[in-house]
Amino acid sequence: MTDRIRNFCIVAHIDHGKSTLADRLLQLTDTIADRDMMEQVLDSMDLEREKGVTIKASAVRMMYTARDGLNYELNLIDTPGHVDFGYEVSRALEACEGAILVVDASQGVEAQTLANLYLALEADLEIIPVINKIDLTSARPDEVAEEIESLLGVAAEEIIQISAKEGLNVEEILEAVIEKVPPPLINNEAPLRALIFDSHYDAYKGVVAYIRLVEGKISPEDQMHLMASGAVFKPVEVGVFMPHLQPVDQLEAGEVGYVATGLKTVRECRVGDTLTSAIEPAAKALPGYLKAKPMVFAGIYPVEGEDYGNLKDALEKLQLNDASLVYQLETSQALNFGYRCGFLGMFHMEIIQERLEREYDLDIIVTTPSVEYEVVLNDGGVKRIDSPAELPSEGDILEIREPWMRIEIFTPTEFYGTVMELVKKRRGIFVEQDYPTPNRVQLIFELPLAELIIDFFDQLKSRTRGYASLDYHFIEYRSDDLVKLEILVNNESVDALAMIIHRDNAYRKGQALISKLKDLIPRQLFAVPIQAYASGRVISRANVKALRKDVLAKCYGGDVSRKRKLLEKQKKGKKRMKMVGNVEIPQEAFFAVLRLEGD
Amino acid sequence: MKSHSVYLHIPFCRHLCSYCDFNTYAGLEEHIPAYIQALCTEIEFVAEYCEQQIPVHTIFIGGGTPSILPVREFGKIFQTISRVFDIQEHVEITIEANPGRLSYGYLKSLRDLGINRLSLGMQSAIPEELRLLDRQHDNYRTEKAVNDARRAGFGNINLDLIFGIPDQTPLSWQMTMDLALSLNPDHFSLYSLSIEPGTPLNDWLGEGLISEPDSDIAAEMYELAEARLHEHGYQQYEISNWARKGDGLGLMSCQHNLQYWRNLPYLGFGAGAHGYAGENRTVNVSRPDRYIEKLLSSEVDSSQNDISYPSTPATTRVTVISQAEEIKETMMMGLRLTGEGISRREFHSRFGTSLEEVYGGEIEELLGLGLLEWDQVTSERLRLTPKGRLLGNQVFQRFI
Ligand SMILES: Nc1nc2c(ncn2[C@@H]2O[C@H](COP(=O)(O)OP(=O)(O)OP(=O)(O)O)[C@@H](O)[C@H]2O)c(=O)[nH]1
Ligand code: SF4
Ligand SMILES: [Mg+2]
Numbered sequence: 001m002t003d004r005i006r007n008f009c010i011v012a013h014i015d016h017g018k019s020t021l022a023d024r025l026l027q028l029t030d031t032i033a034d035r036d037m038m039e040q041v042l043d044s045m046d047l048e049r050e051k052g053v054t055i056k057a058s059a060v061r062m063m064y065t066a067r068d069g070l071n072y073e074l075n076l077i078d079t080p081g082h083v084d085f086g087y088e089v090s091r092a093l094e095a096c097e098g099a100i101l102v103v104d105a106s107q108g109v110e111a112q113t114l115a116n117l118y119l120a121l122e123a124d125l126e127i128i129p130v131i132n133k134i135d136l137t138s139a140r141p142d143e144v145a146e147e148i149e150s151l152l153g154v155a156a157e158e159i160i161q162i163s164a165k166e167g168l169n170v171e172e173i174l175e176a177v178i179e180k181v182p183p184p185l186i187n188n189e190a191p192l193r194a195l196i197f198d199s200h201y202d203a204y205k206g207v208v209a210y211i212r213l214v215e216g217k218i219s220p221e222d223q224m225h226l227m228a229s230g231a232v233f234k235p236v237e238v239g240v241f242m243p244h245l246q247p248v249d250q251l252e253a254g255e256v257g258y259v260a261t262g263l264k265t266v267r268e269c270r271v272g273d274t275l276t277s278a279i280e281p282a283a284k285a286l287p288g289y290l291k292a293k294p295m296v297f298a299g300i301y302p303v304e305g306e307d308y309g310n311l312k313d314a315l316e317k318l319q320l321n322d323a324s325l326v327y328q329l330e331t332s333q334a335l336n337f338g339y340r341c342g343f344l345g346m347f348h349m350e351i352i353q354e355r356l357e358r359e360y361d362l363d364i365i366v367t368t369p370s371v372e373y374e375v376v377l378n379d380g381g382v383k384r385i386d387s388p389a390e391l392p393s394e395g396d397i398l399e400i401r402e403p404w405m406r407i408e409i410f411t412p413t414e415f416y417g418t419v420m421e422l423v424k425k426r427r428g429i430f431v432e433q434d435y436p437t438p439n440r441v442q443l444i445f446e447l448p449l450a451e452l453i454i455d456f457f458d459q460l461k462s463r464t465r466g467y468a469s470l471d472y473h474f475i476e477y478r479s480d481d482l483v484k485l486e487i488l489v490n491n492e493s494v495d496a497l498a499m500i501i502h503r504d505n506a507y508r509k510g511q512a513l514i515s516k517l518k519d520l521i522p523r524q525l526f527a528v529p530i531q532a533y534a535s536g537r538v539i540s541r542a543n544v545k546a547l548r549k550d551v552l553a554k555c556y557g558g559d560v561s562r563k564r565k566l567l568e569k570q571k572k573g574k575k576r577m578k579m580v581g582n583v584e585i586p587q588e589a590f591f592a593v594l595r596l597e598g599d
Numbered sequence: 600m601k602s603h604s605v606y607l608h609i610p611f612c613r614h615l616c617s618y619c620d621f622n623t624y625a626g627l628e629e630h631i632p633a634y635i636q637a638l639c640t641e642i643e644f645v646a647e648y649c650e651q652q653i654p655v656h657t658i659f660i661g662g663g664t665p666s667i668l669p670v671r672e673f674g675k676i677f678q679t680i681s682r683v684f685d686i687q688e689h690v691e692i693t694i695e696a697n698p699g700r701l702s703y704g705y706l707k708s709l710r711d712l713g714i715n716r717l718s719l720g721m722q723s724a725i726p727e728e729l730r731l732l733d734r735q736h737d738n739y740r741t742e743k744a745v746n747d748a749r750r751a752g753f754g755n756i757n758l759d760l761i762f763g764i765p766d767q768t769p770l771s772w773q774m775t776m777d778l779a780l781s782l783n784p785d786h787f788s789l790y791s792l793s794i795e796p797g798t799p800l801n802d803w804l805g806e807g808l809i810s811e812p813d814s815d816i817a818a819e820m821y822e823l824a825e826a827r828l829h830e831h832g833y834q835q836y837e838i839s840n841w842a843r844k845g846d847g848l849g850l851m852s853c854q855h856n857l858q859y860w861r862n863l864p865y866l867g868f869g870a871g872a873h874g875y876a877g878e879n880r881t882v883n884v885s886r887p888d889r890y891i892e893k894l895l896s897s898e899v900d901s902s903q904n905d906i907s908y909p910s911t912p913a914t915t916r917v918t919v920i921s922q923a924e925e926i927k928e929t930m931m932m933g934l935r936l937t938g939e940g941i942s943r944r945e946f947h948s949r950f951g952t953s954l955e956e957v958y959g960g961e962i963e964e965l966l967g968l969g970l971l972e973w974d975q976v977t978s979e980r981l982r983l984t985p986k987g988r989l990l991g992n993q994v995f996q997r998f999i
Binding site: 525545547548549550551552553558559560561563564567568570571574 | 606790791793814815817818821838839859862865867872873874875880882918927928931932968970988989990991992993995996999
């Protein structure tokens with residue numbers, strides 16, 4: 001029976017149509033009835049639907065009768081394409097033997113096409129390349145096929161060309177999966193070993209662990225044991241993704257499914273842990289996952305101090321559903337108690353922020369993001385800091401080192417000049433270039449991560465009318481002439497607004513930041529001086545003028561309710577600001593540095 | 600029974616001003632007779648709720664442009680009102696009017712019907728500003744209206760003025776104030792222009808044809824007006840309202856609006872009118888044609904028992920105001936009264952709990968911020984400081 005199982009995922013650059021293809025596969029296999037169908041049905045989170053972007057990988061089981069007349073169990077995982085979610089993809093790959101690599105017929109191979117392809121190759125997966133969106137008038141499937149041929153060595157004619165949107169040729173993919181993707185290598189007789197590749201928290205069922213069974217079997221009656229955390233439990237439920245959670249009596253080696261553990265403390269069940277039987281435990285845990293390496297750090301603080309406990313709880317639960325999130329306690333002079341969080345990128349940070357606000361109904365402030373620095377002290381010691389507030393005083397510092405990245409940009413050749421200019425402005429170094437097709441260029445640079453996180457991607461997109469794509473990897477720490485830029489609000493330094501920047505940029509950035517803050521900090525009942533300060537001197541200053549007039553006029557015809565609503569709305573807006581000293585600072589002020597135009 | 604106020608809404612204008620977002624319509628004048636009939640029906644409907652006649656001490660006819668109505672329509676309204684309500688001896692009856700088309704004869708007839716207070720929409724004395732606001736009158740018309748009204752026997756005249764108009768300067772505002780003062784009205788209402796969505800002014804702003812009024816300059820204008828009016832013997836009693844002393848030395852403040860600010864009961868009749876009585880806030884359907892339909896269609900049955908006082912067949916929304924809400928609204932409205940503010944004693948007798956008990960922290964904070972003060976003589980009344988008058992929202996917010 002297990003030779004009738006195929007575990008595969010769909011990987012691609014962002015927006016190349018993975019989730020739309022998944023829709024068609026779900027329909028083709030009657031997994032979802034037409035009346036329950038909606039576009040990108042696997043993107044079930046509100047945020048995913050709103051942004052039209054997959055954030056979480058989702059698994060689903062499909063039953064399919066192939067042309068050979070046999071019934072197959074297909075376990076599909078749809079993955080996100082955004083560069084920040086590579087970790088999500090790499091975990092999904094561990095649960096599969098094959099990957100469908102989708103390439104957009106009009107855009108061709110892009111940065112994350114390569115990045116995700118390499119991840120899949122590293123995981124030893126069988127790759128099935130597919131060209132999508134051939135219905136577009138701008139489609140150039142044959143050129144793209146050649147691109148793929150030179151990349152993978154698969155003959156261009158053999159690459160399946162589809163339109164996921166119109167359902168064209170989609171069945172070919174399932175046949176190719178059955179033919180090319182090997183069934184899982186399994187051993188039902190060995191003691192149970194299952195890898196937890198994802199999870200979420202359910203108020204009734206406790207932690208729900210998503211698992212790939214490597215060896216052995218699971219039934220809901222079995223007493224289970226988590227090898228790393230040591231937790232022992234009897235599951236509330238065992239099941240598969242249809243894509244809703246569907247309880248089953250048994251899961252076998254090679255299959256993908258879930259175990260509702262009933263565990264209430266999040267700590268006891270972590271992604272990467274190995275699930276085994278408590279009665280007949282396996283001797284050795286599975287290798288698990290490498291920890292995700294956060295790139296960007298920021299403090300998250302509750303707007304109201306008393307929400308601190310709720311924030312802690314929310315982060316714990318969220319981490320269960322997002323294994324790449326890391327956090328630890330932090331105190332700020334300005335903002336009191338909160339958490340220093342590590343993210344895989346700026347988009348990831350934005351998603352976490354929004355999920356905390358929506359799913360946990362919290363009012364939070366996220367501080368100015370930073371990268372992690374290495375500070376070499378005069379006494380020879382080295383200190384790693386991920387918050388400018390922790391920077392020792394200038395006199396004690398021998399040098400500051402910052403992370404450098406190797407970045408890869410794919411762009412139509414016409415934008416060559418403007419991309420070069422942007423990189424240069426951001427202290428980048430040109431490394432090499434390549435022309436995968438005559439009118440596209442692949443540019444390789446080295447760039448400080450600190451420059452990359454500040455609006456680089458948006459700038460790149462706007463300079464190339466959305467055509468450029470970007471991938472990056474850490475290379476090393478390098479020292480440079482960096483200084484701390486402090487921001488004083490109402491004559492007090494606000495640690496959460498500080499940042500570390502290159503000395504040459506200190507003046508310009510300080511000025512730009514102050515003029516931006518002046519607009520972003522709402523007028524208070526008194527005038528608020530704001531200053532930027534670096535290396536012992538004030539670089540720029542401005543005043544947020546005192547609020548003079550804020551009063552509603554006429555209550556017309558006795559319409560008290562309208563007046564009250566306006567006031568309530570105003571009051572609510574205020575609740576979303578953080579009191580720093582006696583000044584109300586809105587979230588946007590902490591992100592002002594990300595929006596210094598003309599950079 | 601507590602004495603009530605009555606508001607009558609006349610949702611018709613000949614022409615719509617560029618800043619107007621009131622519930623009013625141009626070109627529907629042919630519906631006026633039916634509308635007035637519906638209005639009288641609605642008045643009767645409410646009166647029937649009560650065993651005894653409801654005492655009424657103020658009536659306010661607002662709009663829209665009430666002065667668009669022929670005199671006979673007022674006749675019908677007053678016939679109904681005086682039949683069903685217990686009209687108090689010193690009743691204040693206000694009518695809003697635009698200076699554009701008033702005649703002595705018309706004003707005289709209104710006066711003879713018992714209307715004793717006239718509120719004129721002067722808005723500005725500067726031709727460019729009147730043009731921008733798309734008003735249909737000029738200074739000559741305003742002056743004439745005031746003189747005619749005096750001659751017709753109106754002893755209580757209000758002028759409405761607007762400040763914070765795009766491109767208005769403190770100097771032009773001063774000129775408007777001077778001209779208005781020279782007309783010797785008994786009362787002033789000064790409104791800061793707010794540009795509302797859906798108005799032509801808002802479109803022009805979006806298209807970049809006009810510039811956003813600067814709120815600091817508006818603040819300056821407000822303070823300028825405060826000083827001017829004070830010099831001329833007008834006394835401020837509400838954030839936007841000033842009155843002079845009458846013959847009996849009492850302030851000639853608008854009794855009708857005081858009813859709102861004191862959060863006391865009023866009945867609202869007409870399209871889009873609001874009412875507040877017996878713990879209920881009501882809102883009527885906005886469009887005049889729907890209003891007429893709801894009241895005059897045959898299936899209206901005055902014995903309908905699924906609706907509560909003071910709602911009528913024209914009511915589209917009823918909100919029950921709990922005591923907690925009533926407290927909030929009393930604060931929010933009462934603190935607009937710059938003289939009387941909120942009285943400790945009245946608060947206690949109305950709500951059975953003390954002001955400090957409910958709002959001790961908020962009051963402390965606002966006193967500290969210099970936005971509120973206790974009156975100096977008895978420390979009995981809590982009210983806005985001069986600074987607080989321009990920052991009212993910062994104060995009211997803390998009470999809701
Ligand atoms: N014309 C056309 N549009 C398509 C096709 N497939 C997908 N799209 C559109 O491309 C956009 C992105 O599709 P998704 O399925 O969300 O792409 P994705 O790869 O899952 O995106 P991420 O998960 O965010 O990386 C949507 O607007 C789809 O409607 C296709 O075959 N033809
Ligand atoms: S006259 Fe008054 S109600 Fe009529 S449009 Fe002008 S502002 Fe609006
Ligand atoms: Mg997707």
